[in-house]
Amino acid sequence: MSLRTPLGRVRGLGSAKDGVGHWWLQxxxxxxxxPLAVILVGMMLHLARADHATVLAYMGHTYVATxxxxxxxxxxxxxxxxxxxxxxxxxxxxRLKVAALLANTFGCIVFAGLGVxxxxxxxxxx
Numbered sequence: 001m002s003l004r005t006p007l008g009r010v011r012g013l014g015s016a017k018d019g020v021g022h023w024w025l026q027x028x029x030x031x032x033x034x035p036l037a038v039i040l041v042g043m044m045l046h047l048a049r050a051d052h053a054t055v056l057a058y059m060g061h062t063y064v065a066t067x068x069x070x071x072x073x074x075x076x077x078x079x080x081x082x083x084x085x086x087x088x089x090x091x092x093x094x095r096l097k098v099a100a101l102l103a104n105t106f107g108c109i110v111f112a113g114l115g116v117x118x119x120x121x122x123x124x125x126x
């Protein structure tokens with residue numbers, strides 16, 4: 001038997017008020033990825049038998065580079081959110097959880113950045 005009040009027992013154990021925002025961001029990125037993936041697949045089918053010069057010229061179009069960069073950003077953001085949920089739910093050692101979350105965030109930022117730079121380099125024709 002405890003002398004603590006019910007409020008005292010649950011204080012600090014309740015909602016962090018972050019779950020709904022995280023859930024919405026994951027759904028928004030998923031919905032954004034649907035048309036972006038269709039566009040990407042369409043571009044790949046269009047360029048399947050093209051030569052290198054044609055692909056470079058195609059990637060030089062502003063809208064192609066824009067949709068490709070947006071697809072990369074949305075995909076890595078969605079990946080970060082998904083892996084974050086898995087780590088928070090299934091990794092119980094606090095140090096390992098913090099390390100995994102940091103590696104997840106850092107890795108997604110680095111690879112999204114590398115992808116966007118690669119798209120911009122292709123678009124610039126360098």
